Amino acid sequence: MSLTVFRKAHFNAAHRLFKKEWDDDKNFKVFGKCSNPNYHGHNYELEIGISGEIDPDTGFLIDLKVLAQIIKEEVEDPFDHKNLNIEVPEFKNTNPTVENIAIVIWNKMRARIDSKYDISVKLYETPRNFVIYNGN
Numbered sequence: 385m386s387l388t389v390f391r392k393a394h395f396n397a398a399h400r401l402f403k404k405e406w407d408d409d410k411n412f413k414v415f416g417k418c419s420n421p422n423y424h425g426h427n428y429e430l431e432i433g434i435s436g437e438i439d440p441d442t443g444f445l446i447d448l449k450v451l452a453q454i455i456k457e458e459v460e461d462p463f464d465h466k467n468l469n470i471e472v473p474e475f476k477n478t479n480p481t482v483e484n485i486a487i488v489i490w491n492k493m494r495a496r497i498d499s500k501y502d503i504s505v506k507l508y509e510t511p512r513n514f515v516i517y518n519g520n
């Protein structure tokens with residue numbers, strides 16, 4: 385019997401979407417308001433899903449206290465109230481789109497979660513825009 389447990393988290397962060405080879409006009413055409421040279425913020429909402437088997441001893445799939453601590457260390461502490469372009473090394477040369485942020489989060493979680501579990505990352509950049517990445 386396989387099922388999925390979810391833990392929600394939240395962070396506020398600033399970013400700018402741009403290609404440095406393009407001028408501000410071209411960046412605005414492609415990335416819109418998210419290319420503002422002075423950065424802007426989003427309230428990111430995150431749902432981490434962990435899929436696997438229930439441990440018959442505990443009835444847990446995974447200890448949610450442990451999962452919450454890993455999300456804090458890997459996502460909330462390094463991303464919350466940060467400028468993603470400037471302060472998060474993963475985005476030094478990668479546009480911090482919601483797609484790329486979800487992939488970075490998935491990779492960081494994968495490094496910390498036992499390989500017997502599957503991981504999914506659902507990340508909202510706005511209440512209406514979100515992505516789901518599960519490593520495929």
Ligand code: NI
Pocket residue numbers: 399417418424425426
């Ligand atoms: Ni934006």
